[in-house]
Amino acid sequence: MIPAAFEYARAGSVDEAISLLSEHGEDAKVLAGGHSLLPLMKLRLATPSALIDVGRLQELSYVRDAGDRIAIGALTRHRDLQVSDELARSAPIVSHVAGLVGDPQVRHRGTIGGSVAHGDPASDLPAVVLALDGELVIRGPAGERVVPASEFFHGFLETAIGPDELLVEIRLRKTQGGWSYQKFNRRAQDWATVGVAVARTDGTPAVALVNMGATPLRAAAVESALAAGASPAEAAESAAEGADPSSDIQASAEFRRHLARVLVRRGLEEAGV
Amino acid sequence: MSILGNRVLRKEDPKFLTVGGSYVDDLPLEGAVHVVYARSTMAHARIGGVDKSEAEAAPGVLAVYTAADIDLAPIPNGAPFGNPAMTRPWLADGVVRYVGEPVAAVVAQTRAQAVDAAEMVIVDYDPLPAVVDPEAALRDETLLFPEAGTNLVMTFPDALAGIMLPAEAADQDEGIFDDCEVVVARRIVNQRVAPCPLEVRAGAASWTEGRLTQWATTQAPHGVRDTLAQSLGVDPTAVRVVSPDVGGGFGAKIGAYPEELFLAWISRALGRPTRWVETRSESMTNLGHGRAQVQDVRIGGTRDGRILAYRLDVIQDSGAYPAIGAFLPMFTRTMLTGVYDVPKVYFKARSVATNTTPTVAYRGAGRPEATAAIERAIDLFAAEIGMDPADVRRRNLVGKDRFPFTTPTGTVYDVGDYERALDLVLEAADYKSLRKEQARRRQSGDASQLGIGLSVYVEITNGLPGSEFGSVQVRPDGKVTVRTGTSPHGQGHVTSWAMLVSEQLGVAVDDIEVVHGDTDVVPRGVGTYGSRSLQTGGVAVNQAAGQVVEKARQLAADLLEASPDDVVLDKAGGRFHVAGTPAVGRTWSELAQAAGEGGLSAETDFTAPGPTFPFGAHVVVAEVDTETGRVRISRVVAVDDAGRILNPLLAEGQIHGGIAQGVAQALMEEVVYDEDGNPVTSNLADYEFVSAAELPAFETIHMETPTPLNELGAKGIGESGTIGSTPAVQNAVVDALAHLGVRHVPMPATPERVWRAIAESRAGGNS
């Protein structure tokens, strides 16, 4: 469990991080909480030439009311999301889900930015970001751009973030009324075999799926069935439509599809849809 | 008041809870170089060649060894009486037989350098077909050892008839079910699991003036010493084995592994101390695995619940290089009929080599497999005749007036009261109310259904013959040193042995030091496995303590000019005096000083007259989500009778850990290979190692039936929890779904398997 050799640089500011990334080139990687990246490096499944450590950029750790949205700094730790008063008021599903990530050690190190930037469809928070119509604020040498969550996740461990760019902020819509997060896993510390996020931001329920394909997904068929007046149970029947889950040691694709239907129904019911 | 039977806190814990333990990898070892093994990435392949030139040239590298460099004889088949053609090379020699098998040893100044260089060892593999499934291996289409001509390692009972078993041990098969009104048969997989001690394997070796010191994380230091001496061709007196703190073993650390033994050879070759520690992923593919039996069970009897015949046919997966795992069906046979009085039985087992990690002893080692089979069979039989499984069990238990009881396979149970264990557990669980709640849930059609699982078990502890060493020495300062041949790795012997000595000498537990795990300090020893320690090593220490008291009494009598018969030991004061005149006496310290050189001491080697048979009964309550297949265990109620209990705190610790591992096998854990023999569960993210969050608080019920076989009345407690809980959990899962027509759910009962069992039964399949 010893990673391959790499260079290491600690960034003192966002600007420095971006120039360090340009300097070290394509094979450099941002290091945030390290709880996704370091395990891969220890198994030598990832062998970055350099790590640009942004872990101490306090300026990127915050949860702020930004009018109709809520702005979260990319370096905000899961634990800080879990206990945020701001989130308790305006998007409690985020706190709740952050509290379901891994174990206390993971939650005290891992960041929302790392979780989103990693692009793992089995992660919990990306699906919530998708359900809350997130906007991802990305900064690079050429300045800042904002990418909607619907265009952010490109594939398995692939996102819209370029090699010389840093995710700096995540902007989410505030929720209204009932919501639900259904995390199905075998052990408390495990990733979701399948997960379902249900939230309402503008009256109509948004439904997002965890681990049902190469990226987190919106259950579009469920949402449109509901819009057309279907009951939760009826709408949930189409939960796996358009999804392409994998088969692995946790579950077969077939079982994942089944779980998605059950969990979407339960999620809709719990959210009071 | 006696200290025995009290919840004395562990003497070991302050260190572990403050500064931490000192494990092999924590040892400072001046000038040591690091060994890392380059391992096979193929399950079965011929090695065309190994190019080690790049690795040899890498920074810090001192040497890279392959099979061609080694002058040691291959390691004999580790399964007693196993096929002698199945030997193990130190490093893969011409062919690799499982993923993870060591191919080359890389030695470097730092561990990181060795890890980097190990990646540069280029092995040219010429793939051979891999055989992963033990049933397929029996067809001998692909041979692991062509020179053996078969993959069959050994058969039972034939291979042992006339050796460990009577010549006529070949059990009768013909017609044993002829008198049965009902016969049920089922194939049961007792899946392969990984022992997962928190401390992985590690070792270090250093030679000084022709003498080897080897540090080992082991359950049996003296055994490791002898194995080292034998493999290196030196006298055992030239080898010292030290095992410092050991972070768990569960049977998988009884012997020494090639990677450890080889450290001594490298150290001798290079003239430098060597050290090695494996990663968790290496551990998951090289520390031996457990269980791995495919069982065909058949049970028959009358419609009113009397069992008349039982047949078990086992295929034991021994992995690539047969080790003790291949021999364990012996114990499955020993415990074949469990707590039941079954008139006619048949047992057969075949151990077979496959392209997988070798199997070894794992918590229970052959006995849990026997219990799981018959406890599942009883439930199948009960379901078939429509009788409550508790009633079927009660009808067939061996009565308490029948001990010593000889089973149809010739095992002699010492003492037991199985019906009382069953009564106690049913009462504590409130079985009747549970059944009512179950009926209510079934009626309501709730997605969450209740399952109630039972098991009644008996197991064998100290099952292999052997003595154990113990000594007690009173030092001139009046404090005591105890030496033991047992090798605790979590069990708490330091506390228990001190309690035994304190009881006899009247010296405080804090003033008694217990020494173990160093072959230079403890002259002889067998070690800690098979739940043997208290009933062998504990008794030895107890007897040595008694002898020291007698020596001291004699000496005190001389000094007090009295007859020894008149001298009494005042345990509260820790001194000897003449009965009736307590004012004049001699303390332990005074006596030890008077005794001269070495103080007062005694040593014993105790050999138990036979094994003992702990027993118990478990009730498990499972909540099964019939929509998602998820199982949540809400209660585990356990009666575990291990004879007289020395320290209930320690006994409960063993029961708790045992139950946790037992539940884990039933619900979560399974070592999985793909069809090419690649392991897919080689880390603790993919391998569903249980945590406290998945378990309820256990309800343990007290029951003590002392064994007549030793003066402490003690049986073993280390493995019982595992043996009793696994089938109770599996039975609970099936029971929750019984009304849906489900008769069996394979282990581990994962959500998907539960969901499939329900779906199959709805489609008319699972019966």
Ligand SMILES: Cc1cc2nc3c(=O)[nH]c(=O)nc-3n(C[C@H](O)[C@H](O)[C@H](O)COP(=O)(O)OP(=O)(O)OC[C@H]3O[C@@H](n4cnc5c(N)ncnc54)[C@H](O)[C@@H]3O)c2cc1C
């Ligand atoms: C035992 C364990 C259990 C876990 N369980 C769960 C779970 O149940 N659910 C779950 O969702 N997650 C789980 N995780 C993952 C955890 O949430 C991670 O912390 C998180 O996914 C990544 O955050 P990080 O800050 O640690 O990122 P890092 O590991 O530091 O980085 C991850 C990736 O994102 C990139 N990156 C990080 N920050 C930025 C940024 N600001 N801009 C651009 N790129 C960036 C890195 O370069 C890297 O490629 C678990 C992890 C562990 C070790």
